[in-house]
Structures are given as C-alpha cells and as structure tokens.
Amino acid sequence: MQISSRFTVALHIFTCVDTFKDEYKVTSDFLAESIGTNPVIIRKILTQLQGAGLIKVARGTGGISPTRELSEISFYDVYRAIEPVEGGDLFRFHEHPNPQCPVGRSIHALLDDKLKDIQAAMEDEMKKYTIADLRAGMQGILAEEA
Amino acid sequence: MQISSRFTVALHIFTCVDTFKDEYKVTSDFLAESIGTNPVIIRKILTQLQGAGLIKVARGTGGISPTRELSEISFYDVYRAIEPVEGGDLFRFHEHPNPQCPVGRSIHALLDDKLKDIQAAMEDEMKKYTIADLRAGMQGILAEEA
DNA sequence: TTCCAATGTAATCATTGAAATGACAGCCGG
DNA sequence: CCGGCTGTCATTTCAATGATTACATTGGAA
Numbered sequence: 643m644q645i646s647s648r649f650t651v652a653l654h655i656f657t658c659v660d661t662f663k664d665e666y667k668v669t670s671d672f673l674a675e676s677i678g679t680n681p682v683i684i685r686k687i688l689t690q691l692q693g694a695g696l697i698k699v700a701r702g703t704g705g706i707s708p709t710r711e712l713s714e715i716s717f718y719d720v721y722r723a724i725e726p727v728e729g730g731d732l733f734r735f736h737e738h739p740n741p742q743c744p745v746g747r748s749i750h751a752l753l754d755d756k757l758k759d760i761q762a763a764m765e766d767e768m769k770k771y772t773i774a775d776l777r778a779g780m781q782g783i784l785a786e787e788a
Numbered sequence: 789m790q791i792s793s794r795f796t797v798a799l800h801i802f803t804c805v806d807t808f809k810d811e812y813k814v815t816s817d818f819l820a821e822s823i824g825t826n827p828v829i830i831r832k833i834l835t836q837l838q839g840a841g842l843i844k845v846a847r848g849t850g851g852i853s854p855t856r857e858l859s860e861i862s863f864y865d866v867y868r869a870i871e872p873v874e875g876g877d878l879f880r881f882h883e884h885p886n887p888q889c890p891v892g893r894s895i896h897a898l899l900d901d902k903l904k905d906i907q908a909a910m911e912d913e914m915k916k917y918t919i920a921d922l923r924a925g926m927q928g929i930l931a932e933e934a
Numbered sequence: 935t936t937c938c939a940a941t942g943t944a945a946t947c948a949t950t951g952a953a954a955t956g957a958c959a960g961c962c963g964g
Numbered sequence: 965c966c967g968g969c970t971g972t973c974a975t976t977t978c979a980a981t982g983a984t985t986a987c988a989t990t991g992g993a994a
Contacts, residue, residue, distance in 0.1 A: 643789045643951080644873055644880040646981065650899060651882050657898065658891045669940065676892045678884030680983050685941065702991030704940045717906070726980095727790055734790040734952095736797050738824030745804045746822045748929045752922060753799060760863070760913045767909035771902050783894045789980075792952065815969065826954050831970065847970050848962030872951095880981095 648724050651677055652687050656773045657780055659706050669704045687724065694723030713774035718765055732761040794870050797823055798833050802919045803926055805852050814852055833870065840869030859920035864911055878907040
C-alpha cells in the first residue's frame with residue numbers, strides 16, 4: 643500500500659497559502675482549483691491540520707495561517723496530522739499468529755524492534771524537511787519562471 | 789495507510805521454513821496454521837516470493853526452500869517481492885494539480901526528490917536486516933524456552 | 935442588522951485493495 | 965494410479981480513499 647495523497651495535498655496547501663497569501667484570498671475553493679480536487683476534501687484536511695495545531699482557519703471571512711514559523715513545521719508534523727493510523731504504525735501485522743506454534747508466539751518479539759527501526763528511519767528523514775524548504779524551493783522556481 | 793500484513797506474513801513464512809524444515813513437512817496448510825490465516829493466502833504469497841526468485845516451491849510433494857543464503861535475503865528483497873505497487877512509490881501523489889497555477893505546475897518538481905529521499909531512508913534500513921537475523925533471533929528464543 | 939461568502943460536517947456513492955474462502959485442475963512421488 | 969499438495973480462479977466481506985451534494989453555522993462587510 644501507499645501513503646495516501648492527502649499528505650502531498652497538505653504540503654501543496656501549505657505551499658499555496660505561503661505563495662499567495664498577499665495576492666489572493668486563499669479559500670478552500672481556491673485550493674481545490676490548484677490541487678485539482680473537491681473543496682470538501684480540502685476542508686477535511688484543513689480540519690486535520692487545525693486539530694494538530696499547525697494552522698488556524700478563520701470562519702466567516704475565510705483565511706488560513708500557520709501557527710508557527712514555517713521552519714518549525716516539518717514533513718513529519720504534517721504526516722502525523724494527516725495519517726489517521728492509531729498508534730502510527732507503518733507496518734500492519736497479521737493479527738492471529740498461532741500461540742501454540744513456537745514461531746507463532748515469538749514472531750512479534752522477533753520483528754517488532756526491527757520494524758520500529760525501519761519506521762524510525764523514515765520518520766527521521768521526514769523530520770529533516772520543513773515547510774520553509776518548500777517556500778525556498780517555490781521562490782526559486784518562481785524566480786526562474788520570471 | 790499501512791504496509792499490508794502480507795509483508796510480515798512473508799517474514800513469518802521464512803522463519804517457519806527455516807525453523808521446521810528438518811522436523812515437519814512445511815506445507816501451505818502448516819504455515820496457515822502457524823500464521824492464523826487461509827492456505828490460499830499463503831500460496832499467493834509463495835507465488836510472489838517465487839516470482840521474485842527468493843524461494844523454490846516443489847509441486848506434488850510440497851516443500852519450500854530458499855534459493856540463496858538467508859544472509860543474502862534482505863527485508864527489502866521481501867518487501868519488493870510482496871508489495872505490488874508498480875514503480876515502487878511509497879507516496880501517492882494527487883493526480884490532477886492545476887497546470888495553470890504556479891504552485892500546481894511546480895509541486896511535483898518541488899516534492900519529488902524529497903519524497904524519494906524519505907523512501908530511500910526507509911528502504912536502506914530495510915536492506916540492513918536479513919532472514920539470517922530472523923534465524924538467529926529465533927534460535928535465541930528457542931534456546932531460552934528450552 | 936442583514937447579507938453573503940466561506941467554513942464545518944453529515945450523508946452518499948464509486949472505486950480500490952485486502953483478506954477470507956470454496957472449488958477444482960494439475961503435478962508428482964510413492 | 966492414488967493421494968497429497970500446489971496453482972489459480974471466482975466470490976464475498978470489509979475498510980479506506982476520494983468525489984460530491986447538501987445544509988447549518990460563522991462573522992466580516994455593506
């Protein structure tokens with residue numbers, strides 16, 4: 643399986659908000675246009691990001707703003723805000739190994755720490771990138787286009 | 789989303805084959821018992837592992853054997869054999885960013901290398917573990933139990 | 935104060951993939 | 965040739981994603 647596109651959508655949202663915040667009113671309809679999806683999808687993701695304390699969304703008039711410096715919002719923060727897996731386990735385990743089999747009753751003990759290592763390697767790499775990197779990258783691209 | 793349990797099932801299979809190869813005839817029914825699932829599930833995974841050249845499965849009489857040294861079969865090898873995602877991308881991308889939006893048409897260029905880094909970090913960690921580690925761990929557990 | 939744009943959210947629906955299961959043809963050693 | 969085991973297909977159940985419609989709510993602006 644793959645990590646759902648909501649993650650890249652969320653990163654897209656952050657990039658749009660930062661890029662257009664002085665130029666347009668960045669609404670869920672505006673974002674849906676840029677991302678190529680439905681405004682309701684956007685609002686759901688905004689709600690998740692809000693729940694994780696990463697952004698504020700103004701009702702009535704609309705308007706989205708990060709609650710911290712962009713350099714303090716990592717890909718990992720976004721990932722955890724978006725991915726609903728309780729416990730945050732990357733690997734799904736088969737749920738009924740046979741306790742009467744020596745392997746069956748030990749397989750968890752045998753694998754858990756290794757799977758955790760692998761997951762940690764991914765998450766540590768995610769922590770290295772922040773939304774500030776996206777701002778910088780985007781500004782570079784805009785400068786080239788101009 | 790999570791990585792499907794077929795991955796941990798495959799690791800369980802390798803461990804059982806190695807642990808019981810001299811003691812029992814390790815059939816898909818035997819494995820299904822230990823793992824707590826259906827023999828057909830096991831056979832599908834065996835077919836995948838066979839297709840990746842990691843094991844040989846004898847028809848008629850039954851019997852499973854790795855094609856290489858266990859130390860030469862990494863978790864990554866198993867992962868790639870099992871996970872059917874074409875291209876092997878861990879992250880799913882929203883498919884219709886708007887090319888008329890500066891962010892929409894650049895978001896791929898902006899994210900692709902970073903997502904690739906993160907995936908590579910996970911895969912590199914996967915390459916560090918092999919089935920030989922499972923054999924060693926399992927023998928340690930069996931020695932403790934005895 | 936009323937209007938209205940924008941958000942929050944519930945309810946569907948189509949699609950996809952995982953996992954379980956039953957059925958059966960094909961293979962092969964004894 | 966028989967019996968056990970694999971390969972494979974078809975079907976079903978279940979959960980998650982993503983799209984969409986509908987509507988109540990909010991709160992700034994006219």
